[in-house]
């Protein structure tokens with residue numbers, strides 16, 4: 001039956017009780033300039049961690065603020081890292097344990113950057129709550145905490161864990177190591193991991209995110225000698241490095257966007273019928289996306305093809321050439337050393353080391369040119385893709401919760417860029433991970449006038465509470481079934 005006794009999830013957001021009113025909580029959190037990027041604001045990040053720890057303690061959670069020491073800035077200055085908060089509420093082995101990840105640091109923001117309101121004063125205009133961190137990620141973190149509070153009051157059956165960090169916008173320094181250290185301890189009894197640190201694909205229709213692409217970045221260096229040369233003196237008699245490099249870069253991708261590196265598509269997961277169906281109902285405004293990009297024409301003409309190529313097929317982009325003359329005007333120089341930069345957005349089940357080997361195709365192209373120049377290809381950065389199973393109980397529960405609160409099924413979406421934290425949790429803990437956004441596509445994370453709508457904030461809180469109910473039902477059902485199987 002329904003553990004809430006048929007009451008469903010209803011919440012009164014107008015009566016401040018317990019730990020505080022959800023809007024005044026958010027106002028208080030947004031007022032802290034917890035910018036993890038600028039060193040002089042680090043003390044504010046640390047103050048924010050204390051606020052968050054206190055908020056969890058007020059819920060009744062056991063809170064452990066793990067000290068991560070310090071890190072060194074490029075100028076040699078030593079800066080303390082904010083602690084990572086590990087919180088725990090409830091420990092009944094009968095219940096599922098849901099671990100929530102969120103961050104309370106923010107991107108830099110200044111009124112002069114073009115904000116209509118003070119970025120650190122939560123301001124409501126036409127149903128939108130403007131302020132730095134409103135959607136990324138203070139709003140969703142508070143929505144989750146407030147949902148836990150309401151849900152606990154109903155005495156329902158879920159154990160909660162929390163991982164709250166303060167360095168997400170600066171590369172989550174120290175988090176990966178902590179997760180590895182805690183994998184056998186803090187995470188040992190975690191069943192599900194929820195991250196709510198992204199937004200829907202549309203302004204109105206809810207979404208669940210189940211994958212992100214990885215990225216492998218490459219440098220291609222071609223060098224002829226120690227110094228730049230004059231084209232009047234050497235033009236026509238030498239193998240020019242930039243000519244070699246342009247031929248190399250030109251061998252990477254054809255005009256239809258197809259990557260020409262042999263074997264690169266070999267391990268790309270085949271598109272199943274079930275997966276293709278997920279794309280049909282997705283709410284995505286192709287014309288709007290085109291308008292935002294400023295380009296006249298995309299490589300593909302339908303919504304489905306565009307999303308498939310953004311999310312589940314690899315892409316190759318050329319980013320630049322270091323050492324080439326790029327200023328206005330004319331200079332008759334032959335650069336002696338040029339470095340081409342490109343990256344491959346990779347997808348399941350491509351393997352970074354295999355991709356790295358396949359890119360050596362450039363050596364073949366180069367050798368056919370019979371150039372005496374020196375070629376060096378390297379991969380300084382590689383991030384893996386992430387993919388979850390949409391049939392996992394976690395996704396079923398979230399889908400049911402969305403249907404209940406928003407009255408419609410969510411879009412199942414992926415992210416074309418890299419989401420390191422989801423991949424990190426999945427790889428280290430081997431638990432199922434969901435990205436469960438409550439913000440809308442137009443929230444403007446990282447940009448001026450960041451907001452979350454009051455509607456999304458409040459309904460987002462409800463949807464989290466509804467999710468707890470659904471996951472507890474599904475989890476109990478799974479256990480009853482598996483116990484029956486053991487008895488049989």
Ligand SMILES: [Zn+2]
Nearest residue numbers: 136137168197
């Ligand atoms: Zn974020």
